[in-house]
Amino acid sequence: MHILDAIRDAFTLLFSGDPALWLIIWISLKTTAVGLLLAGPPAILAGYLVATHNFTGRRLVIWLAQVSLSMPTVLIGLLLYLMLSRQGPLGGLEWLFSQAGVIAGQALLGFPVLLAFTLAAVQASDPRLAETAITLGASRARVMWTVLYEARFGVMAAVTTGFGRIISEVGCAMMVGGNIEGETRTITTAIALETSKGEFAQGIALGIVLVTIALFVNAALMLLQGDARAVSATA
Structure with missing residues (x-):
């Protein structure tokens, strides 16, 4: 097939509302969003704790x-x-070749990205921000919220990068999900x-969707950062 014909057919698939194509897009967005939601809070919390506490093995954790x-x-x-195979320790969950298994893989992929970027942002x-908050009698939760709010640009970048890593990966989803039509594809x-x-x-059509999603996510991040900076400048 000529490349121009393939591109034309790709746009035809997108705008014709091909159900198989949009089901694939829905599954990808669903598993990515759920995986990110599962990995996000614990990863951001872990990144904050590692950045603000000294403990034995801290450098090892950062290195890992x-x-x-x-x-x-x-x-x-x-x-x-x-781990998820029948002989594995988690085989009883029966997550292999299911959306639950794909989501677990997405969460595992996103966790270190969110942790590392949050750690760097914090x-x-x-450091005087946390010290001032503690001096004023703020609780630990309030101090954490204050520091994370101050580092919100970095945390937003962590979430965006984690989303990009999850939605664009193929190896883990292929092995754990099995690429089953209508379920894990x-x-x-x-x-x-x-x-x-x-x-x-169809490959080009899905590639266009993937690039479009990446553009929208990064544009949203830039707008949020720009609006937040404008508010800070006028405050």
Whole structure:
């Protein structure tokens, strides 16, 4: 198929409301959002605690968080596959080749990204802020909220980066989810499958959707950062 014909057919698929195509998009957005929601709060909390507390093994934790950022997603998928297989310690959950398994993989992929970026954002914030809050009698929860609010640009970047890592990965979703049509087939696994079959139109259509999502998410982050800076400047 000529590339121009494939691009034309891709837009036809998108605007015709092809149910199979949009089901793939829905599954991908659903598993990504749930995985991010599961990983976000504990990862941000862990990033804050590591950044603000000295404890034995702290440097090891930071090193492991940074190393996990460059760990291949297919390796994480392999480890999770072994854990969820029938002979694995979590086999009783029966999550393998299900959306629950894909979501678990997405959460595992997003956790270190959110932790590492939150850690960096909190470390870069003014340490006098927490000291002042403590002096004024703020509770630990209030101090944490104050510091995280001060580092909100970095935390928002952490969430955006985590979302991008989750929705764009293919190795873990393929191994744990099995690329089952209507159940675990995400945008990236569908692109890999359709391209290998020579169905370039659907692959291009899904690629356009993936790029569009990335543009919208990053645009939203830029708008939030811009609005927050404008408010801070006028305050």
